[in-house]
Amino acid sequence: MLREFLVIDMNKKKIKMFVLVGLLIISCFMISGCNIQKLLKKTIINEIENRYIEYSQNITVEDIEQALIEGSNIAKSCTVAIRVIKSGGIITTTESLGSGVIVKRTKNYDNTYHYLVVTNRHVTGTNANAKFSVYLDNDNYISASLIRYDSTYDLALISFDSGILLNVATFCEEELNIGQYAIAVGSPYDIESFYNTVTIGAISCPQRMIQEEDLNGKMVNNTFVQHDAAINSGNSGGGLYDIYGRLIGINTWKLVGDPGDNFEGLNFAIPSTVVYTTFESYLKND
Known part of the structure; x- marks a missing residue:
C-alpha cells in the first residue's frame, strides 16, 4: 500500500513528493506479534473502520426466531379484541371494532377476575352508555364498561369481569432504540x-x-x-x-x-x- 503526499511551495513553484511505503508498517505489525485474526474481523472502506460486535456466545438465526415466537405468544396472551355498538337514535346504530391490552388483573370475591384494558378513545368513543364487549376468541364475547378516556392522547380504559385467568401486559421500562x-x-x-x-x-x-x-x-x-x-x-x-x-x-x-x-x-x-x-x-x- 502506498500513500502519496504533495507539498506545494507557492513561492518557488516547486513540488516535492514524499512517498511512504505501507509495507514497513505491515512488517512492524508482524514483528510485534500482532494478532492477524483480529485485523481480519475489521473491514476498511474508504479508510473508515467499521464497528463490529463480539458476543459472549454464538447467537443463531434459530435463537432469534425462537425469541420472536416466545415474545409473540406473550404479547398475544394479553391482547384482546373490542366491539362497541353505539346508538344514534331509534333506528341508527354504528359498530366500532378495535383491539386492547390487558394492563391489570384483580381477583373478585367470587373467585372471578376483574380486568382493566387500555385501548384507543376513537375505538370506544366517549359515551359510557354505548354497549361495550371484549372478544376472547371462540365466539366468547364478554360485556365491558368504559372507565375513563383521555382528552389529550387517544387513550381509553375499559373493564370487564371473567372467570378465565388471562395474562397481564408487562410495561417496558427501558429506553427504546432505533432498529429493535x-x-x-x-x-x-x-x-x-x-x-x-x-x-x-x-x-x-x-x-x-x-x-x-x-x-x-x-x-x-x-x-x-x-x-x-x-x-x-x-x-x-x-x-x-x-x-x-x-x-x-x-x-x-x-x-x-x-x-x-x-x-x-x-x-x-x-x-x-x-x-x-x-x-x-x-x-x-x-
Whole structure:
C-alpha cells in the first residue's frame, strides 16, 4: 500500500513528493506479534473502520426466531379484541371494532377476575352508555364498561369481569432504540376472522413528535413510537411489544396520505410510558 503526499511551495513553484511505503508498517505489525485474526474481523472502506460486535456466545438465526415466537405468544396472551355498538337514535346504530391490552388483573370475591384494558378513545368513543364487549376468541364475547378516556392522547380504559385467568401486559421500562424489534398484535378488519394477528417490524423512531388536535379541538404536541410493523383498521388500541413481549406502545394510527402517495410502514403507537402515566391511579397496586 502506498500513500502519496504533495507539498506545494507557492513561492518557488516547486513540488516535492514524499512517498511512504505501507509495507514497513505491515512488517512492524508482524514483528510485534500482532494478532492477524483480529485485523481480519475489521473491514476498511474508504479508510473508515467499521464497528463490529463480539458476543459472549454464538447467537443463531434459530435463537432469534425462537425469541420472536416466545415474545409473540406473550404479547398475544394479553391482547384482546373490542366491539362497541353505539346508538344514534331509534333506528341508527354504528359498530366500532378495535383491539386492547390487558394492563391489570384483580381477583373478585367470587373467585372471578376483574380486568382493566387500555385501548384507543376513537375505538370506544366517549359515551359510557354505548354497549361495550371484549372478544376472547371462540365466539366468547364478554360485556365491558368504559372507565375513563383521555382528552389529550387517544387513550381509553375499559373493564370487564371473567372467570378465565388471562395474562397481564408487562410495561417496558427501558429506553427504546432505533432498529429493535417491534411486535404488533391486534384484530384487523374482522375481529373473529383475524383475531390477534401478529406482525413484526422494527422501531423507526422511539420518540416522534407529532402535532395533532386533542378532543377539545386544541393543537397539542404528542409523542409517538414510530415503527413499521404492519397495522390496519382494527389494530387500533392493540399493543406494540418488544422481542421479550413487553408492552412498548398502543397502536393508534398510520400515515396513509392521499390516493397515489403509496406510503408504507409509517405507523405510530402511543408510548407505554404515556399510557402508564395517564392511567397511573388505576394501575397502581391496591
